[in-house]
Amino acid sequence: xxxxxxxxxxxxxxxxxxxxxxxxxxxxxxxxxxxxxxxxxxxxxxxxxxxxxxxxxxxxxxxxxxxxxxxxxxxxxxxxxxxxxxxxxxxxxxxxxxxxxxxxxxxxxxxxxxxxxxxxxxxxxxxxxxxxxxxxxxxxxxxxxxxxxxxxxxxxxxxxxxxxxxxxxxxxxxxxxxxxxxxxxxxxxxxxxxxxxxxxxxxxxxxxxxxxxxxxxxxxxxxxxxxxxxxxxxxxxxxxxxxxxxxxxxxxxxxxx
Numbered sequence: 001x002x003x004x005x006x007x008x009x010x011x012x013x014x015x016x017x018x019x020x021x022x023x024x025x026x027x028x029x030x031x032x033x034x035x036x037x038x039x040x041x042x043x044x045x046x047x048x049x050x051x052x053x054x055x056x057x058x059x060x061x062x063x064x065x066x067x068x069x070x071x072x073x074x075x076x077x078x079x080x081x082x083x084x085x086x087x088x089x090x091x092x093x094x095x096x097x098x099x100x101x102x103x104x105x106x107x108x109x110x111x112x113x114x115x116x117x118x119x120x121x122x123x124x125x126x127x128x129x130x131x132x133x134x135x136x137x138x139x140x141x142x143x144x145x146x147x148x149x150x151x152x153x154x155x156x157x158x159x160x161x162x163x164x165x166x167x168x169x170x171x172x173x174x175x176x177x178x179x180x181x182x183x184x185x186x187x188x189x190x191x192x193x194x195x196x197x198x199x200x201x202x203x204x205x206x207x208x209x210x211x212x213x214x215x216x217x218x219x220x221x222x223x224x225x226x227x228x229x230x231x232x233x234x235x236x237x238x239x240x241x242x243x244x245x246x247x248x249x250x251x252x253x254x255x256x257x
Contacts, residue, residue: 001029001030001031002029002030002031002072002073002219002220003030003031003032003033003069003070003071003072003219004025004030004031004032004033004071004072004073004074004075004212004215004216004219005032005033005034005035005062005065005066005069005071005073005074005075005097006018006021006022006025006032006033006034006035006074006075006076006077006212006215007034007035007037007058007062007074007075007076007077007079007088008021008034008035008036008037008075008076008077008078008208009036009037009038009039009040009050009077009078009080009114010036010038010039010040011040011042011205012040012041012042012043013042013043013044013204013246013252014252014253015044015203015204015205015250015252015253016204016205016208017040017077017078017205017208018034018035018036018077020205020208020209020212020253021034021075021077021208021212022034023253023255024208024209024212024213024216024253024256025212025215025216027255027256027257028213028216028217028220028234028257029216029220030072030073030216030219030220031069033065033069033071035058035061035062035065036053036058036061037052037053037058037077037078037079037080037084037088038050038051038052038053038078038079038080038084039051039053042108043246043247043248044204044245044246044247044248044249044250044252045110045246045247045248046108046109046110046112046248047108047110047112047114050080050112050114052080052081052084053084055083055084055086055087056087058084058087058088058091059087059090059091062088062091062092062095062097063091063095066091066095066097071095071097071098072098072099072218072219072220073098073099073100073101073215073216073218073219074092074097074098074099074100074101074215075100075101075103075211075212075214075215076088076100076101076102076103076127076131077103077105077208077211078105078114078115079115079119079123080114080115080116080119081116081119082116082118082119082121082122084119085119085122085123085126085127086122086126088127089122089126089127089130090126092127092130093130098132099132099215099218099219100130100131100132100133101131101132101133101135101211101212101214101215101218102127102128102131102133102134102135102167102211103135103136103207103208103210103211104123104134104135104136104140104144105140105207106120106139106140106143109204109250120143120144124144124165128162128165128166128167129165129166129167130166131166131167131168132168132169132218132224133167133168133169133170133171133214133224133228134162134167134169134170134171135170135171135173135207135210135211135214136162136170136172136173137172137173137207138150138155138172138173138174141155141158141159141162141170141172142158144158144162144165145157145158145161145162145165146161147161149172152174152182152184152193155172155174155184156184156186156191158170158172159172159184159185159186159191160186163186163188168187168188169185169186169187169188169224170185170186171183171184171185171214171228172184173207173210180195180196180197180198181195181196181197181198182194182195182196183196183228183232185224185225185228187224187225192225192228194228194229194232196232196236197236199236199239199240201239201240201242201251202249202250202251203238203239203242203250203251203252203253204248204250204251204252204253205252205253206235206238206239209234209235209238209253209256210231210232210234210235211231213227213230213231213234213235213256214227214228214231217230217231234256234257235256237256237257238253238254238255238256239251241254241255241256242254
């Protein structure tokens with residue numbers, strides 16, 4: 001069985017973070033391992049508190065897993081602090097972890113900051129060159145690239161800039177654009193567009209589910225384009241199947257197959 005690793009924060013609702021990543025890995029037939037970077041107190045109403053895991057413990061978790069398992073792909077989510085970014089980038093390099101999918105989560109849906117300004121600078125400098133694919137939404141792509149992404153044309157310019165900064169490939173999610181969403185993938189040489197249908201439900205953790213699904217498919221040997229195509233369809237099905245359990249407006253992941 002292929003092994004995938006998620007390096008992300010813990011979400012007690014299990015709708016995002018390591019919990020939903022592991023659920024996606026299992027549903028897609030890969031064995032999921034995890035490294036916790038932050039412990040959050042949150043629910044469907046928002047994020048209340050964030051507790052940083054010490055960098056030495058993050059490093060020890062990565063070392064323990066990578067010494068024992070042959071990791072085929074890795075998803076990286078919430079890191080929050082600059083020291084967490086540095087230690088994750090260094091351990092990915094040292095442990096030669098392949099097929100890294102970086103979801104550059106900067107803020108929760110309620111606006112709570114999940115990546116500090118100094119951590120953002122360090123991510124651009126030390127982590128981007130380590131990733132196989134970067135999966136920002138339009139706002140995150142704008143901040144990372146310095147190019148305001150508002151349509152497919154500016155998205156193309158932003159993906160080029162981000163590849164120039166070190167990422168091997170970039171997928172800009174179009175869910176925040178007007179009209180039907182179109183995700184844009186640039187692999188360093190070619191552009192690919194993935195159209196979808198806008199769903200009425202607002203599912204918690206859609207970015208986590210997408211990046212985890214890409215990692216799972218890369219782990220089993222899919223090409224990058226095939227992995228992205230599968231993951232986008234998977235997320236659309238997951239949104240349709242999502243369930244309303246908490247008191248907030250968001251629904252929660254209940255599977256995508």
